[in-house]
Amino acid sequence: MKLAFVTDPLAGFKIYKDSTYAMMAEAARRGHEIHVFRHKDMAFEGGRVVANVSRVTLTGDDDDWFRQDAPAASGLTAFDAVLERTDPPFNMEYIYATYLLELAQKQGARIFNKPEAIRSFNEKLAIAQFPQFIAPTLVTSDAARIKAFHAEHRDIILKPLDGMGGIGIFRVKGDAMNLGSIIETLTGNGSATIMVQRYIPxxxxxxxxxxxxxxxxxxxxxxxxxxxxxxxxxxxxxxxxxxxxxxxxxxxxxxxxxxxxxxxxxxxxxxxxxxxxxxxxxVTSPTCFQEIRQQTGFDVAAMFVDALERHAARWNG
Structure with a gap:
């Protein structure tokens, strides 16, 4: 198969822990072609979605691990699968990229995860679709509601809806120390919606x-x-x-x-x-493949490429 990965710059990868690298290495081991491009390389031009795509060869060297050919313009339908693996933050540029990928999908490209699904599943708020599995949760920009939630549960976590890597997460215990200031900071004085959850010890x-x-x-x-x-x-x-x-x-x-x-x-x-x-x-770029394999021997990347091979052939755009 010809696979195209939508990634951050390869030079920034830490290959000992990067899940996208694990996917690439397993796919290359099976004889699949590896190509890469970035969000900024895409365009809608001449009635179709194209991208400046580079073929990548993995060298097996830990320090100098890839060779990347000069980019060439290509329609995304030329690939058996296109894998969206760009890290958050999920900002407007990311959303615009999902629109372009969705157009490419309508033209016949096979995109994983599907761009409209990535766009629809805010990584914090999506859990509200499955309330039977979540702790008491509040989503609001209203300071009075947040204070009432704290009064009920006494020990809470507050976090932005667009964060990653633990950025912007606060815990407030029963004394409510700095609760007002934290609410003002996270909500921008009521202009931004946040998530509040009961603390899970x-x-x-x-x-x-x-x-x-x-x-x-x-x-x-x-x-x-x-x-x-x-x-x-x-x-x-x-x-x-x-x-x-x-x-x-x-x-x-x-x-x-x-x-x-x-x-x-x-x-x-x-x-x-x-x-x-x-x-x-x-849903944007889930990780932890390598840590699980290194500690348990279970090859997550192999399971992923198995699934990709199964679904790429039959996935409807």
Whole structure:
């Protein structure tokens, strides 16, 4: 197959932990062609979506790991699959990119995850579609509602709807210390909507990344465990990643959601859970492939490429 990855610059990859690199390496091992382009390389021109695409060869060298040909203009229908793997932030440029990818899809390109599904699933707010699996949650820009929620639950987490890597997450305990200031900061004095959740004390055992691939649940998760005085387990802020078999409850949530999300166009989802509760649904560029493989031996990238090979041939645009 000819595969095109929509990525951030390859020179910035840390290949010992990058999930996109793991996908590329497994696909190349099977003889598939690897190509790359960025959002800024796309254009609607001459009635179709095109991109300046470069073919990539993996060298097997840890330090000098790729060779990249000069870019050439190509329609996206020339590829057996196009994989959207650009990291957030999910800003307006990202949204415009999903519009172009959706146009390409209507012209016959096979895009994974489907661009309209990426656009529709805000990674924080999407959990509200499955209220049976979430802790008490409030989404609002109204300070009075947030203060009432705190008065009821006494220990809460506040976070922006467009953050990643744990950025902008605050905990407020029963004394309500700085609650007003935090509300003002996160909501921009009532102009931005945020999410507020009851604090889940099981965060000390890890914020679990559960991967859903092709409608199935990966049998291992990566628990990202907060360190020191941190309340955040995100690896980006120093959390320690510990791979473990998923619990019965995590499997229940994953098996309930995986086929539903696949039907909606999401081949790969990173479901986050703390304790018995789902906290996020990551659909833009889910990670943790390599940490799970390194600690358990389970090859997540192989499972992903298996699913990609199955679905690329029959996916309808």
């Amino acid at each position: 099981e965060i000390t055992a890890g914020d679990k990344r559960i991967l859903l691939i092709g409608g199935e649940v990966v049998p291992y998760c990566l628990a990202r465990i907060p360190q020191g005085t941190e309340i955040r387990g995100n690896l980006a802020v120093g959390g320690r990643g510990e791979a473990r078999e998923i619990s019965a409850r995590d499997r229940e949530i994953g098996e309930s959601l995986a086929p539903v999300l696949l039907q909606r166009g999401l081949l790969l989802v990173g479901l986050d859970a703390i304790g018995d509760y789902m906290t996020e649904l990551n």
